[in-house]
Amino acid sequence: MADPSRVARKAEEAAARRSQAVRWLESTVGPLGIPAWPSEREFVACLRSGLVLCNAVNKIQPGAVSKVIENPVQGVVGESQPLPAYQYFENVRNFLVAVEELKLPVFEACDLERDALDAGSTTKIVDCVLGLKAYQEWRQCGGECVGGIGAWKHLRSPIVPHMIGRAHSQAIPTPVDSRRCLDLSGASQEILKGEDQTDAVVKSLVDNLFDSKENVDHNLFRLLRNGNQDRVKIFHKIMSSCLEEDCLGEYLEHFKTDSGKGNINRMQLLETHEKELKELKALLSGTKKEFEALQFQLQSDLTQLSGEVCNFSAAARGYHVAIKENRKLYNMLQDLKGNIKVYCRIKPSFNAGVRSVIDFIGSDGSLMIVDPLKPSRKSFQFNKVFGPTATQEEVYKDTQTLIRSVMDGYNVCIFAYGQTGSGKTHTMCGPLNGEIKDMGINYKALSDLFEISSMRKNTVRYEVRVQMVEIYNEQVRDLLPDDPSSNNNRLEIRSCLGNGGICLPDGSMHLVESTRDVLNLMELGEKNRSVSSTAINDRSSRSHSVLIVHVQGHEISGSTLRSCLHLVDLAGSERVDKSEVTGDRLKEAQHINKSLSCLGDVISALGQKSSHIPYRNSKLTQLLQDSLGGKAKVLMLAHVSPEADFYGETISTLKFAQRVSSVELGTAHVNKESNEIQELKEQVDSLKQALAVKEGEGTLQSRKFRETRPENLTLTTERSLRPRRLSIENYSVPKNEQLLKTPLVRPKAEVEYTPVRFRRLSLEGTYSANKDQTQNQKLDVQTRCHDLDTGLENGNNLASESQVSKIVRRTRTSLPLPKTPEPLNKVDEAISSNEPHVTNTSQLPSSTTLRSKGSHIRKSLQTIGKMINGSDRRNHQHTPEKISSMKGRSEVDVKSPTTDNARALRRQSLTNVHTSISRANRRSSLGGRSIVPYPDENQALKTPPAVQASGKAPKRWL
Numbered sequence: 001m002a003d004p005s006r007v008a009r010k011a012e013e014a015a016a017r018r019s020q021a022v023r024w025l026e027s028t029v030g031p032l033g034i035p036a037w038p039s040e041r042e043f044v045a046c047l048r049s050g051l052v053l054c055n056a057v058n059k060i061q062p063g064a065v066s067k068v069i070e071n072p073v074q075g076v077v078g079e080s081q082p083l084p085a086y087q088y089f090e091n092v093r094n095f096l097v098a099v100e101e102l103k104l105p106v107f108e109a110c111d112l113e114r115d116a117l118d119a120g121s122t123t124k125i126v127d128c129v130l131g132l133k134a135y136q137e138w139r140q141c142g143g144e145c146v147g148g149i150g151a152w153k154h155l156r157s158p159i160v161p162h163m164i165g166r167a168h169s170q171a172i173p174t175p176v177d178s179r180r181c182l183d184l185s186g187a188s189q190e191i192l193k194g195e196d197q198t199d200a201v202v203k204s205l206v207d208n209l210f211d212s213k214e215n216v217d218h219n220l221f222r223l224l225r226n227g228n229q230d231r232v233k234i235f236h237k238i239m240s241s242c243l244e245e246d247c248l249g250e251y252l253e254h255f256k257t258d259s260g261k262g263n264i265n266r267m268q269l270l271e272t273h274e275k276e277l278k279e280l281k282a283l284l285s286g287t288k289k290e291f292e293a294l295q296f297q298l299q300s301d302l303t304q305l306s307g308e309v310c311n312f313s314a315a316a317r318g319y320h321v322a323i324k325e326n327r328k329l330y331n332m333l334q335d336l337k338g339n340i341k342v343y344c345r346i347k348p349s350f351n352a353g354v355r356s357v358i359d360f361i362g363s364d365g366s367l368m369i370v371d372p373l374k375p376s377r378k379s380f381q382f383n384k385v386f387g388p389t390a391t392q393e394e395v396y397k398d399t400q401t402l403i404r405s406v407m408d409g410y411n412v413c414i415f416a417y418g419q420t421g422s423g424k425t426h427t428m429c430g431p432l433n434g435e436i437k438d439m440g441i442n443y444k445a446l447s448d449l450f451e452i453s454s455m456r457k458n459t460v461r462y463e464v465r466v467q468m469v470e471i472y473n474e475q476v477r478d479l480l481p482d483d484p485s486s487n488n489n490r491l492e493i494r495s496c497l498g499n500g501g502i503c504l505p506d507g508s509m510h511l512v513e514s515t516r517d518v519l520n521l522m523e524l525g526e527k528n529r530s531v532s533s534t535a536i537n538d539r540s541s542r543s544h545s546v547l548i549v550h551v552q553g554h555e556i557s558g559s560t561l562r563s564c565l566h567l568v569d570l571a572g573s574e575r576v577d578k579s580e581v582t583g584d585r586l587k588e589a590q591h592i593n594k595s596l597s598c599l600g601d602v603i604s605a606l607g608q609k610s611s612h613i614p615y616r617n618s619k620l621t622q623l624l625q626d627s628l629g630g631k632a633k634v635l636m637l638a639h640v641s642p643e644a645d646f647y648g649e650t651i652s653t654l655k656f657a658q659r660v661s662s663v664e665l666g667t668a669h670v671n672k673e674s675n676e677i678q679e680l681k682e683q684v685d686s687l688k689q690a691l692a693v694k695e696g697e698g699t700l701q702s703r704k705f706r707e708t709r710p711e712n713l714t715l716t717t718e719r720s721l722r723p724r725r726l727s728i729e730n731y732s733v734p735k736n737e738q739l740l741k742t743p744l745v746r747p748k749a750e751v752e753y754t755p756v757r758f759r760r761l762s763l764e765g766t767y768s769a770n771k772d773q774t775q776n777q778k779l780d781v782q783t784r785c786h787d788l789d790t791g792l793e794n795g796n797n798l799a800s801e802s803q804v805s806k807i808v809r810r811t812r813t814s815l816p817l818p819k820t821p822e823p824l825n826k827v828d829e830a831i832s833s834n835e836p837h838v839t840n841t842s843q844l845p846s847s848t849t850l851r852s853k854g855s856h857i858r859k860s861l862q863t864i865g866k867m868i869n870g871s872d873r874r875n876h877q878h879t880p881e882k883i884s885s886m887k888g889r890s891e892v893d894v895k896s897p898t899t900d901n902a903r904a905l906r907r908q909s910l911t912n913v914h915t916s917i918s919r920a921n922r923r924s925s926l927g928g929r930s931i932v933p934y935p936d937e938n939q940a941l942k943t944p945p946a947v948q949a950s951g952k953a954p955k956r957w958l
């Protein structure tokens, strides 16, 4: 932005100079008919014809323009009727040629053509006119003609540079064009002629200054306008006081002295200057050399420095590589150990001015917390720490690899932990009605699964199903029930039949195919979730919510991947005094705190590698048993609030998280099954179901039988087999490594103690007429079943699929099914068909019924692999040591699982060789805990408690 005062001053100066030019032109060629202070337009219009200019130059230098075209109508001054263009162009061109010859400043002919002129072009015209004026003055002062000695030279005033310098120092603008009007060329010639001329020069200078009003400050101008005073003296006085350091005075002095002494002084001055020049040259060359030396030095220093920088950068690179490698190895070690990964997320503080306890967040996962009351700090180390500014996207990015491994067949569990209101729901679900980019891990994980699924669609066909449940007041509730109107959404946690894991068989399962489906389900789930307002959080989750994503991938090779992703938003731990809850809310808080403390106990037990992990102490730990039990990759997201008020809660959350991060779960494994294993499992499952149905029928029959039996008949057991079988199936023991080491053919002693599954075979085998033959077959079956079982176990652990297939093939082709047995005697049949013992043979079921049962049992033989699964584990518990210790117990020791009779019965069932045994309660040999001896062979027992025909009470019942 131009300074307005400066612009005004410039305009004022330009106007003064125009006026000066007009005055001179009028004094030379007569009145122009324009104002004494004309505008630019008036000035240019007046000169446009070139007539005035040609006349003026001819006045100074007669004949300079030989042919001047006159305006026939207006004469010299009138320019109202413009001339034809060619005419004034002719005049102007001739004028400019003449002026150029006089070595005066010229302008462009087109500068006169426009009315809207720019400042530069008018200035040039004014310069030219004032140049003519100066030339005329020079001539009047005795200047000679062009080409003669002392020829005219358009010089600039020597005062100008100094005045410009001064003007700058005092921030007074000095227009460039003003230099031209201060022309002392004429005066300088006079100065050279004598000392008296100095005053004339100064006078001319002062006059010039006064006329043009340029370079004059207000004081000087006022003084100079006062005509009574001697302008020159005043000028000297002002200049000497203002420009003490200025060389103007010296310059003038030089002029005075030099003009007196003539050329001699000037020669001396020249010599002095030459001398100075030489010295300066010498100085310059010296400086040059020094500079070169310095340059050289600098160059060598730079070379040395760059070498050092290279070394350092190589070392730094190496250091970074080593650090990266270290981190990678550390992570690998963590993975191998199966450590739970722990991330910490700090919620942004919404209360400005509240003190934060977060002191430092390291990029390597370190976090330092400062105590608001004491000058002490606590540091923690996690896999990653997200500060208050971390976005949902950033948090998800670091969990993405885990999510992706779900698609590769790994089970994954991500759970958000932290005090109430610390942002768990925000991380897992995102804000209520938020944008897609703000959605939490649940949504992002599922949309990622869909993305991977579509990327791999040529090799794997994925199916994604979701369940959403909450654990509210120690009850598992379905958040996405098939029947929303139903009030009973309670679910039971069960062991899955297929893989022995934990599942919610009654929970509704929803197939999802797009992110839209997920959004709808999540909305519904969130709506059904129990939330309420507390003093700490407006929408506090009063339950643990679990989103279970089941992924099944069918590869083109025929294998199937099965994995499960648990996304858990835990309810927040809260101090009831702070959350100010009462009534139902208090009850909820107590349940929440209890289940979280159970989770702590489980983590603690896992950390200490305790033999007993208290999963069953809460529904939460029960549901997460599979994830925490070592088959899954686990990530914990610990949430903290940064406010000083929650320092205690923050520290306890971080301590818990730190403890969790040290827990080793073991390496997660891929849940991938080959075709054959899968087929076999399916077969086993379906046969198992058939067997269950069969057993149900048996129970029904037995019930019917009981209903129709005569009063004098005594049952040995009234308990149906179905619940007993279920109890066997549901009975789970940790996978025993010894199972893999079990030899294919068992030593006889071990076979002798094999409980349920082999006994079942033997029971079935008792139908056989030819006992010896059947016994051999059974032993073969036992061996192969064991092979099969071991193979399945190995298959589950991905030990050797080919080995498993081999076993399966061998078993399928050579497993001899026992022939339908002929009834030996009806009592035996009743025993082998799992019917209650009877003593009255007239009341036994018909032989046809028994035969059909036999054929069912034959079919069920194919399922023995699976049956072995359950009983084999049990078998491991009955180690020879345990058994030997049992042997020592008395017959009436009700805690003893084996009595002589029972052992004999089992031996008989395994070998099919009848021995004289007393009848024992079959429950004992099936793994039941109570053994009730028969005091009399004909006496049967009732369960529970025993009913005795003789009327004697049993010794003990458990």
Ligand SMILES: Nc1ncnc2c1ncn2[C@@H]1O[C@H](COP(=O)(O)OP(=O)(O)OP(=O)(O)O)[C@@H](O)[C@H]1O
Residues within 6 Å of the ligand: 346, 347, 348, 388, 418, 419, 420, 421, 422, 423, 424, 425, 426, 427, 431, 537, 539, 540, 541, 542, 570, 571, 572, 573, 639
């Ligand atoms: N990282 C974050 N950025 C923005 N807002 C957040 C963030 N974390 C939490 N909030 C906000 O803080 C409030 C409490 O968060 P949220 O409900 O997720 O806590 P919570 O830990 O699930 O609590 P509770 O255990 O009581 O259910 C919410 O309004 C949420 O939007």
